[in-house]
Amino acid sequence: MGPKPKGVGIVKNYFQQKAKIRQLSAKVNQQNNEIAEQQTTINQKDDEIRRQQTVINTHTPIQISEADPFPTLTPGRVAELRRMPYEEYLQTPEWKQRTRMMRARFDNRCQTCNSNGGGRPLEVHHRHYDDVGYEKPTDLTVLCRECHQLIHRMRD
Numbered sequence: 461m462g463p464k465p466k467g468v469g470i471v472k473n474y475f476q477q478k479a480k481i482r483q484l485s486a487k488v489n490q491q492n493n494e495i496a497e498q499q500t501t502i503n504q505k506d507d508e509i510r511r512q513q514t515v516i517n518t519h520t521p522i523q524i525s526e527a528d529p530f531p532t533l534t535p536g537r538v539a540e541l542r543r544m545p546y547e548e549y550l551q552t553p554e555w556k557q558r559t560r561m562m563r564a565r566f567d568n569r570c571q572t573c574n575s576n577g578g579g580r581p582l583e584v585h586h587r588h589y590d591d592v593g594y595e596k597p598t599d600l601t602v603l604c605r606e607c608h609q610l611i612h613r614m615r616d
């Protein structure tokens with residue numbers, strides 16, 4: 461038996477090389493897909509972090525200064541407001557002034573979701589009812605209607 465004809469070896473080698481190249485490029489494609497998937501995950505995490513940062517930046521509660529209280533009333537008027545039924549108190553000029561001052565202090569933003577109420581006036585919520593009629597600013601907070609209703613559903 462003599463040596464194989466040279467041409468056969470070259471053709472075989474050529475097909476082996478081609479198969480190897482196909483395998484390698486399949487591997488490269490697979491790795492590219494994995495990288496793309498990882499990039500998507502990274503982008504999603506970046507998005508999430510940006511959203512959280514926005515919430516932190518826009519939703520840091522404004523500190524209410526006790527040095528900036530509501531206007532002082534006479535003891536007689538305070539007693540009157542204290543005696544009033546709650547619904548009646550909510551109609552008084554004193555309560556209306558307090559709600560206006562609270563909305564201004566919180567820059568017209570709901571203190572839960574940061575909404576501006578979408579055209580409806582924000583509501584002023586009693587954090588507790590101990591001081592009704594002579595509230596301090598820290599007894600109150602400002603909420604959109606949705607968050608206000610949610611808080612009362614959770615609480616009542």
Ligand SMILES: [Zn+2]
Pocket residue numbers: 570571572573574575603604605606607608
């Ligand atoms: Zn809200």
Ligand SMILES: [Zn+2]
Pocket residue numbers: 584585586608612
């Ligand atoms: Zn309320």
